[in-house]
Amino acid sequence: MAHSLLVMKFGGTNMQDAGAVRHSASLAARSIREGVRVVVVVSAMAGVTNQLLRLADAAEKGDIAAANDEIAALRTRHFAAAQDLGAAPDRETVREIRELHETLRQAVYGVYLLRELTARSRDLIVAFGERLSAPLMQVALEGQGVRAHHLSGGQAGIVTDSHFGNARPLPGSYERIHDRLGGLLGAGVTPVVAGFMGETESGAITTLGRGGTDFSATIIGKALGADEVWAWKDVDGVMSADPRVVREARNIEVLSYGEVMELAYFGAKVLHPLAVTPLRESGIPLRVKSAADPGFPGTLVQEESHNEPGHPVKAVTAIRGVSLINVSGAGALGVPEVVASLFSAIARENITLLMVSQSSSMSNVSLAVQGVDARRTLAALRGSVTGELQVEDKGGVAVLAIVGAGMRGQKGVAARLFGALAQHDINILMISQGSSELNISVAIEEPQVESATRAVHAAFALGERATAAD
Structure with missing residues (x-):
């Protein structure tokens, strides 16, 4: 056009x-x-x-x-x-x-x-x-x-x-x-x-x-x-995984604004996480193009996601250098104010939370933050929590995320993800799924991040061209 x-x-x-x-x-x-x-x-x-x-x-x-x-x-x-x-x-x-x-x-x-x-x-x-x-x-x-x-x-x-x-x-x-x-x-x-x-x-x-x-x-x-x-x-556009880690990674032809934001947020070094927000408001498409191959259409980012039947996941991405902060203490975390004070302490420090999970017994809240923010996070939490809570930090973690609007309402996506990780003996430290259902993310040991990425990429057949769309 x-x-x-x-x-x-x-x-x-x-x-x-x-x-x-x-x-x-x-x-x-x-x-x-x-x-x-x-x-x-x-x-x-x-x-x-x-x-x-x-x-x-x-x-x-x-x-x-x-x-x-x-x-x-x-x-x-x-x-x-x-x-x-x-x-x-x-x-x-x-x-x-x-x-x-x-x-x-x-x-x-x-x-x-x-x-x-x-x-x-x-x-x-x-x-x-x-x-x-x-x-x-x-x-x-x-x-x-x-x-x-x-x-x-x-x-x-x-x-x-x-x-x-x-x-x-x-x-x-x-x-x-x-x-x-x-x-x-x-x-x-x-x-x-x-x-x-x-x-x-x-x-x-x-x-x-x-x-x-x-x-x-x-x-x-x-x-x-x-x-x-x-x-x-x-690069050719937005890829299904980091091509340096997964040889079979391929270009994704169409992504929605929401999918690209999730990918950017979870470490795909493709775009600034907020880059699509001005476009989203005006409906202007974004094209990620390869300078080495200008004739190649690259990836088109637009409002609608382009879901292919049988391909609920579009990409797998990972953030390395993450720390998990565990806050635990019997009973104290059942009180909503305590959890609220944890989050406001983190907000005051302007720290980005990558993942949050809370156990149902309320005795434990786990937070994933960038490793560079770990010391500040610990200090902020220790300053705001009461004596009966323990705060501990576990470094050397990576967060792996699968992204795709096709996951919404699709059964068995999580099972396939966990199955692939289990098959490769990859221990899952923490799980989080957004209610938007655009992503499922898991925290794993950092040394396992490359084998995990490859296993998940293969499990969802992301390297295979789906049947010609449109």
């Missing part, structure tokens, strides 16, 4: 060096030549976000030499890419890249002097990755004869709350984005937006959480009423 407006998002691997940026620009230019208006949203070059986090930590610890070495390496990498893309040294874009590095150096020096890295300064520093890659994309597009203009997330109109590190767009963003980007598009200019970032009403830079460039793209898609949002990745 002919599109009139597309938002195209390019991930870190598709921006990792001049060759990748040039190829990404050619994918956008191809649609632009066909008369489609395109907004390009870019991630940082691969590895840069982690580098920025590392150098911020080094500065906080007082190791300014290490931080400066990393900044110099970043500078060299971005300059080399700009040069390779054909930017002359005296060009405006190159000057901007130089100025951005100088600003980054000053921000990092401030952290070093204060020996304090706040959530706000971390956001400022980490957002430089996208701010530096956007000018490179502009140069690459201009090299292909496309008029382009790069903007930070805030300049593009993404206004957020001040929840640094995990900010959410404010409702006013949509109108602002529509005005700012609509103006450029109207003038025949392709906007290149630095993804993953926005700014507060007062102009402080915020980030939208890990993988937030997808979220930027879908916010912009909703604001402009795009025909589709295309997320270009280095």
